[in-house]
Amino acid sequence: MQKCDYVFRSKNVFTAKSPLEVAELAFAVRDSRILEIGKPSDVLFKFEPQNGVIDFGDKFVCPGFHDAHLHFFHTALLNSPYMFFCIGESEADLVSKTLEFAEDLPEDAWVVTQGWRYYRWNPAVYPSKQPIDEAFPNRPCVMYSGDGHTLWLNTCAMEKLDVVNNVNYLGKPGIDVDDSGELTGIFHEAVAMELLPKCLEWLTDEQLVSAYENQMQKMTALGITSACDMSLMPKEGCDFIRDDVYDALDAADKLKLRVHMFPTLLDDQSRFFELLSKYSGNDFLYAPAFKQFFDGVSSEHTARLTEDYSNARFPGDRGELTVPVVQMRELVLEAAENGVATRIHTIGDGAIHEALKIYEEAIAKFGHPKSGHYTLEHLENLLAEDIVKLAELGVVASSQPCHITLDPGGPEKDLGEERAKLMWPFKTFEEKGIVQAFGTDSPITGVGPMNVLYAAVTRKDPHTHEPEGGWHAEQCISIANALQNYTLGSAIAAGNEANIGTLEPGKFADFVVLDQNLLAIDAEKIQQTKVIATYLGGECVYDVSI
Numbered sequence: 366m367q368k369c370d371y372v373f374r375s376k377n378v379f380t381a382k383s384p385l386e387v388a389e390l391a392f393a394v395r396d397s398r399i400l401e402i403g404k405p406s407d408v409l410f411k412f413e414p415q416n417g418v419i420d421f422g423d424k425f426v427c428p429g430f431h432d433a434h435l436h437f438f439h440t441a442l443l444n445s446p447y448m449f450f451c452i453g454e455s456e457a458d459l460v461s462k463t464l465e466f467a468e469d470l471p472e473d474a475w476v477v478t479q480g481w482r483y484y485r486w487n488p489a490v491y492p493s494k495q496p497i498d499e500a501f502p503n504r505p506c507v508m509y510s511g512d513g514h515t516l517w518l519n520t521c522a523m524e525k526l527d528v529v530n531n532v533n534y535l536g537k538p539g540i541d542v543d544d545s546g547e548l549t550g551i552f553h554e555a556v557a558m559e560l561l562p563k564c565l566e567w568l569t570d571e572q573l574v575s576a577y578e579n580q581m582q583k584m585t586a587l588g589i590t591s592a593c594d595m596s597l598m599p600k601e602g603c604d605f606i607r608d609d610v611y612d613a614l615d616a617a618d619k620l621k622l623r624v625h626m627f628p629t630l631l632d633d634q635s636r637f638f639e640l641l642s643k644y645s646g647n648d649f650l651y652a653p654a655f656k657q658f659f660d661g662v663s664s665e666h667t668a669r670l671t672e673d674y675s676n677a678r679f680p681g682d683r684g685e686l687t688v689p690v691v692q693m694r695e696l697v698l699e700a701a702e703n704g705v706a707t708r709i710h711t712i713g714d715g716a717i718h719e720a721l722k723i724y725e726e727a728i729a730k731f732g733h734p735k736s737g738h739y740t741l742e743h744l745e746n747l748l749a750e751d752i753v754k755l756a757e758l759g760v761v762a763s764s765q766p767c768h769i770t771l772d773p774g775g776p777e778k779d780l781g782e783e784r785a786k787l788m789w790p791f792k793t794f795e796e797k798g799i800v801q802a803f804g805t806d807s808p809i810t811g812v813g814p815m816n817v818l819y820a821a822v823t824r825k826d827p828h829t830h831e832p833e834g835g836w837h838a839e840q841c842i843s844i845a846n847a848l849q850n851y852t853l854g855s856a857i858a859a860g861n862e863a864n865i866g867t868l869e870p871g872k873f874a875d876f877v878v879l880d881q882n883l884l885a886i887d888a889e890k891i892q893q894t895k896v897i898a899t900y901l902g903g904e905c906v907y908d909v910s911i
Contacts, residue, residue, distance in 0.1 A: 366413040369393040371903055373874075374405045375421040377882045380868040381428045381852040385845035387884050388811035391418075393833060394874040397648070397902030401870055420502055425882045427866055429590025429875040431855035433763050434742055434804035436513075437594040437624070438573075438605040439479065441580035443808045446470075447568060449478040450808065452511060455486045460496045463506070472687075473567055476501055477507040479808055481517065484664060484772060492517050494550030507564040511771075512662045513597070513809050516557040516564075518550045519638070519674065525643040526563055538685075543557075554661050555600060555687055562603035572748055574613050581614075581621045585907040588877030588896045591623035591860050593709070593804065595742070596656040604629045608640060620649045621906045623875070625859040630696050630707050632657035637705065640657055641736070648873070648902070653860035654706040655738025657696065658687045660716035663779045664772055668713030671748065675781035684713055694723045701727035706737030706860065708763065710747045721754045728758060737860035740802065743768070746780055747787050757795040761858045763802040764789055764848075766817050769836055770826035785837070791821060791850075792840045802858035803851040814851065818883070819891040821847040827892065844883050844891065874903035 374391035380402065392402035394411040409418070442448040448464040453459025459481055483491050497506045497519040505522035509515075511693045523529050528540075529548065541551035541834055552560060584592070596604040606626045614620045627634050640652035660685060661667025666674050670683040677683075688696075697707045711717045724739045733739070740761040745768065755762060769789050774786040787793075794801050803821065805812050814829035821842050824835035835841055842850075856866025864873055878897040881890070899907040 367393075367411060369395040369400055369412045369414050371416050371422070372408060372412055372418045373426070373876075374408075374418065374427040375878075376423045378868065379425065379427040379845075379848060379884065382867050382869060385423070385849055387882060392868060392874070394903040397873055399868060399870050399872055400872050402868055413691075419705070421897075422880050423882075425879040426868075426876055427883075428852040428903070429864060429877050429881070430588050430851055431866065432589055432592040432804045432807070432812060433802035433855035433858045434595055434765060435592055435807040435812065435843040436597055436605060437577065437580070437592070438607055439597075440807040440812060441573070441576040442565075442568075444580055444583060444752050445572070445576040447474060447477070447572060447576070450480045451478055452480045452482055452485055455488065456483075456490065456492045456496060459508070460500050462590055463497075463508075464500050464887075467501070467504070469828075475522070475564055475567055476504060476506040477509065477564060479513075481508055482511040482664075482772070484775065488755060491551070492520050497550070505564070507561075509561065512664060513806075514554055514557060514662050514665060514667065516552040516560055518552065518560075520550070522564065523548060523550065526560055528560070545873050553665065554667055558598050558700065559600070561597075562605070570609070570613070573607065573610050577607075577610050578614060581619075583623050584812060585899045586896060586903070587811065587812065588879070589622065589863055590875040590877070590899065590901050591625070591815065591856070591859070591861075593625045593627060593855070595627050596628050596629040600629075600855050601631055608643070608650075610717070615647075615649065620859065621901060622867065623649050623651070623861075623873075623901075625651045625653050625861060627654055627656035627708055628652070630657045630700055632696070634700065634703065651859070651861060654708060654734070655700055656708050657693065657784040658711070659693060659720055660684055660686055660711060660713050662712055664775055666779070668746065669715035670713045670746070670780075671718060672716045674779050675708065675784075676778055683715065686716060687717070687879045690719050693719070694726070695859045697723050698727055698730065701731040701734060702734035704731075706734035706739050708737070708740040708742055708858070710742045712743045714746045714748045714751070717741060717744050717747055717751055721751055721758065721760065724758055724760055725754070733759065738857055740858045743806070745788050746784055747788065747790065752787075752790065752793060752797060752799070755794075755799050759800070760802045761802055761854070762794050763804065763858050764791070765806045765810060766791075766803050766820035767805060767827060769820055769824055770829075770831070770858070771810070773826075773831070788837070791842045795842055795846055800857050801850040801856055802854040803847070804855065815892045815894055817851060818844060818847050819888070821850070822888045822891065830889075844888065848883065874900060876900050
């Protein structure tokens with residue numbers, strides 16, 4: 366008999382390998398990896414577990430969930446005492462609630478919130494600096510939008526950031542001014558991302574380490590065993606990939622998540638290769654590929670379209686690329702020549718179309734990357750021809766199902782009914798054989814596996830359970846396929862499918878135990894599913910009974 370550390374078994378195991386079925390299986394684990402998986406009698410006949418057999422009975426066992434796209438820095442802060450998440454019912458309501466939040470902040474802290482979406486307010490009017498100037502006349506206040514692309518600042522914050530009368534900002538695209546030329550306090554896209562890190566410099570390393578540790582604990586309790594931490598900066602500057610914080614947790618043996626870091630693709634690629642070298646051989650920290658931005662978001666008319674927005678604000682209103690095509694091509698091809706993939710933020714069909722042309726050229730010249738996989742992030746509004754191109758090129762479609770209902774009626778208003786039909790086309794992707802990865806884009810939508818699965822399967826809002834029947838329900842997918850996208854598909858997007866994503870020999874024993882069989886329940890009961898335990902490398906990192 367061969368020795369192993371544990372044998373795990375259950376009557377309901379979903380491996381995430383095709384065919385997508387549930388079966389009674391057992392798997393032997395040694396040194397954090399699966400040695401063999403098969404019928405319990407066969408595995409127990411062959412292996413002698415030194416630490417015993419753990420029998421989960423009829424509980425549902427599947428690979429650990431992998432959030433393919435989130436921003437860990439902001440996610441951790443929003444679950445800490447230092448940042449406040451709130452949409453608000455109106456501008457006045459949000460300011461009032463922010464005043465309450467600020468009462469418990471340290472004296473040196475900036476007041477920072479995220480979540481506002483003016484089109485969800487009543488009245489649906491754009492905010493300005495006046496109400497937060499009145500609420501915080503002597504304290505910097507920073508309101509980060511719910512879509513993560515706009516900053517709303519008070520005068521005190523603008524003064525501390527030195528943007529008032531600063532020649533480097535005057536007339537710069539993305540900065541709103543009123544009719545008299547005065548700053549309104551609203552900053553968009555690249556300028557917003559440039560300013561945001563400066564608004565958070567007051568945080569100490571100790572506060573960040575504590576916030577990250579707390580966030581990891583929350584994620585293991587949700588059955589998440591790995592994630593992709595995506596850069597937020599399209600140009601030089603703080604990319605919010607805090608490898609120093611991960612290093613501190615690693616040194617303290619407090620990493621309870623496999624983290625894949627995707628720094629910004631710049632002319633100077635040294636940061637990526639430093640990360641790649643530093644984490645070579647590390648089973649918990651990885652640097653698989655680059656990240657870049659190509660456009661903004663549809664709700665702000667900054668996603669790049671091939672035709673004007675349906676509710677165009679001016680002739681030719683189709684959004685702008687954040688990086689010129691020529692520059693993006695040079696960046697991606699240079700990375701490709703070095704064998705490294707790039708994951709590109711593309712929401713509008715114009716940005717998607719140009720990105721696919723660049724990927725096609727890169728593949729023709731250099732083949733598929735050795736590190737990572739070409740992946741498009743969000744890809745919310747597509748041309749039918751580009752769905753075919755995704756399949757032909759083998760590009761991964763990385764989507765966030767909970768985005769579907771963030772702005773009820775918004776897609777039809779911004780894009781029109783015909784274009785809206787090709788938004789988040791999960792079923793069409795599946796039929797074309799396109800690899801899909803699922804995530805949350807947290808903090809844009811909260812980290813929550815059951816919400817992700819529910820939204821993908823029903824195309825309803827996880828909170829309101831609307832619209833009835835689902836939004837464009839013809840694009841609903843089965844729970845089995847949603848699970849595969851959220852495990853194996855996400856592992857492929859991370860460039861780490863050799864180690865995670867399925868339950869099979871050679872891979873890490875990263876898995877979650879649930880209280881009900883997801884493949885055997887009505888879709889409306891998905892969100893009622895509870896996590897019993899989460900295992901990372903065969904080690905229990907969360908147990909509901911503890």
